[in-house]
Amino acid sequence: MIVKLVMLGIWMVLVPLGIGYFALEAGKVKKAGTPGYSLCLGYILMWAVFQLIAVPVVLKAGKFRQVELVFEAVCLTFAIAGALLFLLRLKSGEWEQGVFRWEEVRRKVKSREGAAVLLLWAVFLGSLLFQAAQAYRLAYADGDDAYYIPISTAANLGGGMYAVDSYTGAPTTLDMRHGLAPFPIWVSFIAAKCGVNAAVAAHSLMPLVLIPVTYVLYLEIGKLLCRDVVSGKEGRAQAGRNVLLPVFMIFVSLLQIWGNYSIYPASTFLLTRTRQGKAALGNVILPFLLLLLYKMAEEVKEQGRAGMRNVLWLTAAMTAGCLCSTMAGFLCGLLVMMTAGLLFILYRKPHILWQCLSGCVPGIIYSLLYLYLK
Numbered sequence: 001m002i003v004k005l006v007m008l009g010i011w012m013v014l015v016p017l018g019i020g021y022f023a024l025e026a027g028k029v030k031k032a033g034t035p036g037y038s039l040c041l042g043y044i045l046m047w048a049v050f051q052l053i054a055v056p057v058v059l060k061a062g063k064f065r066q067v068e069l070v071f072e073a074v075c076l077t078f079a080i081a082g083a084l085l086f087l088l089r090l091k092s093g094e095w096e097q098g099v100f101r102w103e104e105v106r107r108k109v110k111s112r113e114g115a116a117v118l119l120l121w122a123v124f125l126g127s128l129l130f131q132a133a134q135a136y137r138l139a140y141a142d143g144d145d146a147y148y149i150p151i152s153t154a155a156n157l158g159g160g161m162y163a164v165d166s167y168t169g170a171p172t173t174l175d176m177r178h179g180l181a182p183f184p185i186w187v188s189f190i191a192a193k194c195g196v197n198a199a200v201a202a203h204s205l206m207p208l209v210l211i212p213v214t215y216v217l218y219l220e221i222g223k224l225l226c227r228d229v230v231s232g233k234e235g236r237a238q239a240g241r242n243v244l245l246p247v248f249m250i251f252v253s254l255l256q257i258w259g260n261y262s263i264y265p266a267s268t269f270l271l272t273r274t275r276q277g278k279a280a281l282g283n284v285i286l287p288f289l290l291l292l293l294y295k296m297a298e299e300v301k302e303q304g305r306a307g308m309r310n311v312l313w314l315t316a317a318m319t320a321g322c323l324c325s326t327m328a329g330f331l332c333g334l335l336v337m338m339t340a341g342l343l344f345i346l347y348r349k350p351h352i353l354w355q356c357l358s359g360c361v362p363g364i365i366y367s368l369l370y371l372y373l374k
Contacts, residue, residue: 041313048316182323214283222245305352317332
């Protein structure tokens, strides 16, 4: 079991973290992102790459082993490149900066205010551990598992992708609605790397990582929301922000724990249906789009247009959304273009319209492909 958890940590933590770090830091002199943002971006890029690799193989009735080999090679290449780049950054003095920040944190914790902030973070971490433990310990019944889990199991054990009927096991033709969003095949990949059955990986192992990843994403959003809400002298404003951020995270955690008022909310999908593509869409892709659009809005306000890197991340997020659901092209595109319209009205900068439209191209392509093949 320890080996399986180690492999889970490698493929669902270290690999996306390395990919995201490489994407943010390659070619830049100064640090461009936090570890949390690197992890979230790494997931977006990893899922986008998997979509680009898996869909052509699925349409050509190829084998899961082909997808596994190509995807593994691409991910390991960029993850190792990110790790090497991180070591180079440490060698250039980043280690000393990290030690200095750690000493500053230790000094603040010794104060009364720091102890209160530490207590708030402990409350949040306790709620997070509770959610992860319950997701691992309890077996949630869900009717969709009768379709998605057999697809993952068949790909993992038999090698075929969408080649058999999930309900009967009989050979069948490709279901375009699900074949163009092969998130269950990614679940098969994680199961293969961890050396467990796809059902075990989906129900027991993946929630241990995807639930914390969702909260890391909300942490990055919280940093932006709490950044300017406290005014006054710099010292007091910083102290206020230090308190507001854990309070924000506790509030989000309570919303998730008590959000199971029906089968449809994002909270339900996060805690009881983590393994499904719709859960990844609602709890990772859409919040990441909101975070990214916030960053792009700040760039439009300051520079008149968004940075091309963020446009590239927007394109990757749209592609990753299509991995999760065939409806993502429409839903994500609607969110992005509505935001672009509001930004155009607010700042009168036409560049944001075509930049967001170019970011929506993967969603448009997959939507047209779905209509054509169906």
